[in-house]
Amino acid sequence: MTKLNRRNFMKFAAGSGITMASGLGASQSAFAGSIKMQAGGRDFSPITKKERQAIPTACWQCVTRDSMIGYVEDGRLVKLEGHPDSIRTLGKLCAKGQAGVNQVYFPDRILYPMLRAGKRGEHKWKRISWDEALDLIASKLKPLRDAGTPELFMYQYGRHKASQAATMYDFMGAYGTKTIGNHTSVCEAAKWVGQESLWGGMYDNWDYDKTDYVVIFGSNQFETHTNHIPTSQRLIRAKVDRGVPLYVFDVRLTNTAAKADQWVPINVGQDGLVMLSMCNVIMNEGLYRKDHFKFMRVTEDYHATDEQKIAAVKKNVAKYTPEFAEKHSGVPADTIRKIARGFAKANSACLVTYRGTVMHYHGADQERAAMLLSAITNNLDRPGGRVMGVGAGWKHPSSPKAKVHKGLDVNDGFPDEAAYPTHHVSHQVLPMIKDGHAGRPKVYWWSCYNPGFINGDNKELQSILQDESLMPFLITSTIVYDESSQFADLILPDVTYLERWDWEDMVSANQIAEFYIRQPLVKPLGESRCQGDVWPELAKRIGFELAYTSKEDFVRQSCEMTPGVREAGGFEYMKKHGVWHDPDAKPNYGFYEAKVDVSGDGIILDEKTGVYWNWKKAGAASEAEAKKNGYLGTKGAKGAYVAQDIGGTAYLAYPPKTKFTKAGYLDFYSDNFAKKGLPAFPTYTPIPEHQKMAEDELNLTTYKVAVHTHSRTAHCKWLTEIKHDNPGWINTKTAEARGIKNGDKIRVYNDLGEITTTAYVTEGIIPGVIAISHHFGRKHSGVYGSGKRSPLPGEAAADPDVKNIWWNKHGTHPNAIIPNSSDPISGTQRWMDTVVRVAKA
Amino acid sequence: METDWKKLADIARSRATIYGLLTAVFREVPTEALIEELRGPRFSGALSEMGMDLGDDFYVAPTSTIVDQMTVEFTRLFIGPGQHISAHESIFVDLDGGRGGLWGPKTVEVKKFIETTGLEYATQYTGLPDHVSVELEFMQRLASLEAEKWGRGDRQGAEYCLSVQRLFLEQHLLSWLPVFCDQVILQAELPFYLAMAELTKDYMTFERQRSLTVTAA
Amino acid sequence: MSDTKGPEISRRKFLSGVGTAAVGTAALVAPGVNIEAASSKKAPRWVMVMDLRKCIGCRACTVACKSENDVSLGRFRAVIQEKTMGTFPNTKKAFLPLMCNHCEGNKEDGIPPCIKACPEYPGERAKFKTSNGKTIRYRKGATYKRPDGLVLIDKEKCIGCGKCIDACPYGVRSFDPFVKAGGDPSKQAVDKCDMCAHRVDNGVEPSCVNTCQGRARIFGDLNDPDSEVSKLVKAYDLAKADNVLLPEEGTDPHVFYIDPDNILKTLYTQRKKGKLDHFVDQMP
Incomplete structure (x- = not known):
């Protein structure tokens, strides 16, 4: 209690003598303009009329990224709903999406840049300005770049997609570092690697609107999935409205299993075995469809006939009898037979797999088994089957690349840890940095990522972040103080997804691409700032320019550059409507059946593989040399793939669009795997x-x-x-x-x-x-x-609802x-x- | 009865000064200039007359040390990261559905109240509209204007300013600032923010009494 | 003002046409709500049909309701109950969406038990206007039934006595810690599902229905023979006792369940006397 009272307050005021006008302390007034008093003693009554706006935007709670509508009142976001015009989401939004409002207004959100004041993990911080923060970052990054060692700046992200990823990669390219980490190995990398080794691309989708049969392994679509809202609503509709049989293999009675015709409990890690056993039943009982065999390669021989291939598949899966599979998987042999027969006999069928199937030893091979089962029943990229996801292809501005462009080899795991880490080994990034053999970044910046929580052995990873001798400067962009940011040196207040611009591209469930954008529903709270707005500022301070001035500018330019969107009205159209798809587009199926003209300049046929490729595009010295070395023996030939000769017809088939060098066949016999001592054909490998x-x-x-x-x-x-x-x-x-x-x-x-x-x-x-x-x-x-x-x-203040935590x-x-x-x-x-x-x- | 215009103006001006001081204290981390000013003999004298003690350290340590200490304290108390005393009305006031955390309905009320007077939020101001320092600065503006009106003998104008202040105090500041101060008193480690919170709380008591008794000057 | 539902009041404005330019008009069309057809003779009778086959337990409805109505922590206006049944490996699990049943009340007086328990009922006289201009008179109260079947709460009139909370056999009512009872500001007002009346009155389906990805929630007018709900009630014979909760209470609930597997009774966890634990949405 002070002695302040109404008799002495004037004296105190005179003594304190500090006013806002004196320019001290709060030098920046919160206000502009001046008070305009109405003459006369009328009652003062602020107008309380509320205005409500509906603004189309997109979710970001999970990677599904549903387009949605935000309702904003008085600058405050009050509600989120699905976007009714979206062909992906059909106006639906899940529980997480609905709770997006909580992301903006939770009471302990980080709103200002903060610099560490104590030891790492001591929780002592100083608020600093953005100018100070950016100057500080530039003072760390510029010397690395100037010294020709841009790779000593490492950036690692958890959830970056579409323009969020594009702006980041653009900045890193202009800066020069290739030391960019992701999080995919804790997510589903094995699934992509398995698929890439076969059909040359990735992201399978399931055509539930047209399917006649669904079998799911280790995927809980009704609760959570990378394309949850678009797929799950279509699946339950197929199940109930059309009576489509649904079988779910899972160790747990998930909500998905609960809605199935039958939950099939299965021992951990046995999904691939059961799929191979289903192949066994289908091959032995002659239930396979011959149609797709011509696109498959199942032995070393590139020129095998369909009959030879059928015999080879039969032979390869012979040992996986339902009885053998029952012994290991716990799934009764009769159940395997029943589901295999149903799957094969259905007009079309979807085989679904996810983490339960692939996050294992030889997980990538489990996915290959899933592809085999789909291929022999002719359910790949056909109506009602397992299809190649179709998403929006945006064009966007690009900044000039740095002269020096280098990376530390910390992203792909320890030596010999993984044969094909095409999506990196993100969980080993910090352990590798600790190990130090591949070098250590001087600056490590992570964003929308919590390595000290989401990886295995997470406490050890936290201790790596805490150790100042390993990495001297740690930056994080986050909205909440978490298990990792507690060890940062500099915390940058990120915006939530409801306060920023993006274009988005997640795949559709109906094989027609949807272009959609995210736009801010409210002004960024406090001093939170979108990283797409940080990059141009930072670039300027380091001494280079980007091709855009802000994230909004990046999105605007992209809308004006992207065919279709541009003609529809570009940025202004997208701001108003949020979503666009080509009204004349037909669902995209059977891409592999496209016939290709191989008469172009430089296109030659590789006798060994039957691949048509362009030796000029591949950069071969001469046609003769190209022929001598062959398609597989020429560096860069993969990028010059044109078509696959199948029975005298040049098909697009399955082009090698990823890091795997392969012919145009579905590589069920994989040289890539064989040469690394891995099973060339999908195989049951016990854990x-x-x-x-x-x-x-x-x-x-x-x-x-x-x-x-x-x-x-x-x-x-x-x-x-x-x-x-x-x-x-x-x-x-x-x-x-x-x-x-x-x-x-x-x-x-x-x-x-x-x-x-x-x-x-x-x-x-x-x-x-x-x-x-x-x-x-x-x-x-x-x-x-x-x-x-x-x-x-002790008890510090929080928002009123905290009192109601029960x-x-x-x-x-x-x-x-x-x-x-x-x-x-x-x-x-x-x-x-x-x-x-x-x-x- | 003759009106003592000067006295009325002085009172209003003094109130504006105190609001200005509190605004400076709660707006952001302290600057060296502010610390210098606060350590000056005038202010320290005024403080000790009020029975407040900022501790010896505050007067003897180098300015930069004090700024550092106070920056860490300010950040811990009011910024985070993690749990902190979020200095916003919408966080403290749970009536009338103000349950939504930051940028709640109360925030909107404050913003509209202030904007109705003709003031706008400056573009360089990056905080939220119902930050404690904004509400204090608003009072400072109103009291300054009131002082000006008394100075010109404009009774009607001055009384109008007073009535707006009373309304704002009753509808906003008084409903939460004392509770906020209690939290700061509980959590503060440096004598400075403890003292300032006590001062603010007492000043609110003073303002409440004044608001009740002074219906017209 | 105790009944501060700012968002609701203004949403009414929004939905009546302000600020709709930015989005597709589909946002404003509620498939189940056909006010025109309903208006021809009498007031609509709003009901909900829950298709248990289609509920996947995703909780989008629970959270949409929380958000739409800014429901404080510790209580719900809509929940999912789930139950695991049977013995491994033939185990089953099912989901049950629960909300206020907007009961018609017993045969004798047509007053649901919650309203009967309300000391403030019957209160003032009120008029309900159908969309073709016909007026229907009814009595309000702190809780009351509107002629369109919605059981509502007037928080200005509520005295916070809690008798309706105890009287509801389904236990879907609770005190709102953030809203004072207008009739006795020393107490808190009672709150529950109002079928998003602020939306329905503007031709928009309730928030839970809007976001139900399984389309397990179907909302509409039972007095309109062409509405989807009327057709479903007919097709699945939903008016019979098996398809509502606690028919023995004689409350005549107007939330109907499509339940071909006949699991409604097994699935439902009733309230324990004086408790509301059954109405807290939780996952095992």
């Missing part, structure tokens, strides 16, 4: 750790629930209210054997460590497994996410006992191969 499990050991699997993304929604109160704890799902018998009852506290442990949670004893999981979702156990992430008022001691559980994080360990084919993180023991705590 090593599972072969030596002791009687009392269990498999640990992780999963996502319908109301959370992996790590970016914990602070969304409406989601965390529904799901904030993650008990371990355990089968009644498995629990009984350990004396565990429903609700008991349990320990889950292995060599790496121990976590505790409660047991959810259920008939909805296969015995021998414990399943724990991977969203929780947050140490930070705001009061809603972690329940913590940290790092401040839950006191915040879950556990299973990643602490999951090692970072890669699929030797793809480099994917083997989330599902972990072995643990479980005991009552």
